[in-house]
Amino acid sequence: MVTKTNLKVAIAHLTSRKRQAVVAVLSVTFGVGLFIFMKSFVGGINAQQADLVFASSAHIRIFNEANSQVPNIIPNTETQVVNVRNAKAIQYTEGIKNAEKVIADLQHNPHILSVTAQVNLPATFKNGSAKTGGVLSGVDVVNEDLMFGMKKFIQNGSWEELDISNNHIVIGRGMAEKLNLTVGSMIAVTSADNVSKNFKIVGIVYSGTTAVDDNKGFIKKTAALQLSKKNQNYATDIQINIRDFEQAMEIALPMKQEVAYKVESWQESNQQLVTANNLRNMISTVVPLVLIIVAGFGIYNIMTMTVNEKIKEIAILKALGFGGKDVIQIFLTQAVLIGIVGAVTGIGLGYLISTIMSKLPISLGTANHLIILFEPKTYMLATGIGLIITIIAGYLPARKAAGVDPVQIIRG
């Protein structure tokens, strides 16, 4: 701990150079403030991007990948010629036949938060002569909402009503506009196998992703099974949400061995997004970090000047019986005080900029203002980095001061 006397000397030094002290504090303030704002801003963008992704797909998806590999027949000898015309890949299995067992096996995995099965099939949506292609998604109404938050995307009507009848459907806003439909209208859906059925629209969904809004219709899973003439145990996709979506890749890896179907983490299916997120994270860390380091150089400079200016006082303190440790304490205290005041005001500045920016009416996707995170983690990280840099910047001049030979200074 800093002794009261050393603290008093440190404060006297700081207040005798008010202007320099203020400049040093401000440099930390701006560094920490910008660090917080950049991190919060980029974090918000990344979270929003992830939200968009997770509105239509889960953290991990299990499906049966269509086999597109045409077997290559290799001739036995050099004289033999093989000629296969019109080669085709034959898919022996379609979808996941034993979905319930796969799901039951997955329930044991402690990382998994929720699992839901979907029956997705390509379909044509018709209203009179207007028609559009898309995907008909048979879902477990309750689980689907738990995983993707469907209720909050509903613009008109209600999501729950889907569960009431096999004849109810919820469609995307883009599709509703294209086919000129509203809640309460009827819509005709034809499957790829040419099975047709009429549904009553009970809700319009707007998620911000075109994959959902322009292309999707949601019905009960049982209705989709009927349309595709499959049994209860069938599903095309099993969607899995885990506790920490950042770990999807690591958790998906062992599953690939256990499950007979294709297991894909969201990072694998959205590589572009992952790259962009990483890049943004990097920039949002490096730029403010450089700023804080520059602030550190400023503090180093100011502290070195203080040491040079106060060198006689340091000599006198040592003559009076202050040890090297006391001198280090005196100068380190000054740096820490600058760091603490800078970090606290920096937190204030970061919070202020973040708040102002989050209120500006700039619309992005479904949000009508910028999404900015307010995470204690970011604030603590910024404070920690700010303090560490100021302590390092203060320690070097402090050590120099501690090494002052009082005889040399006093005798001149």
Added chain:
Amino acid sequence: MENLALSVKNINKYFHDPETFQVLKEVSFEVKKGEFLALVGKSGSGKSTLLYVLSTMDTDFTGSLIINGTNLEGKTQNELAAFRNEHIGFVFQFHYLLPEFSAIDNVMLPAMKLGKKSHEEIRGDAMQNLILLDLKEQAEKPASKLSGGQQQRVAIARALINQPAIIMGDEPTGNLDSKNAKGVFNIFKQLCKEKGQTIIAVTHDDDFAANCDRIIEMRDGILFS
């Protein structure tokens, strides 16, 4: 031995820059408690160098140094700093107060560092020292606002605060006019008589030296007493 404040034996010291040169040659002497000693000599004779050796700040010498019964050979810089704090008071030619601190805060500084008394007790002691040196009115003024004579008296008050075994002065009156110099000398004399303080002062001032209990003269690194 009991009544010795300081004893040095066979002290040798060399300067190596620009070339090796022996500045103290086999210096040995003793100082009794309550003695007022003047250390005189021409510039370059080694008198100031000897004082800084005695002060424990300069450790680059050979020989033995015993202050107040403590042998200071082989102690670390931090141990020596703690020893100085408790047993030695300093008065310099240039007053060397902390300019941002008030007179009384300057006086309190060594006692705060020692930390053996409460803040209130130290403040009381400091005030008494300031009264003794006729500085009562100046107690709360910042050191930088005091006159040269006043600053030197504050420095003396500071040197006294821990009731050290020895007060050492490096030309304590060297930067003062004759009136103030006389005042400071009288204070030293009074401290010796009334408080039994031991004082060792390096001086150029012949009047100052003449009135001391004992004069030690340095000539080319050799001590004559």
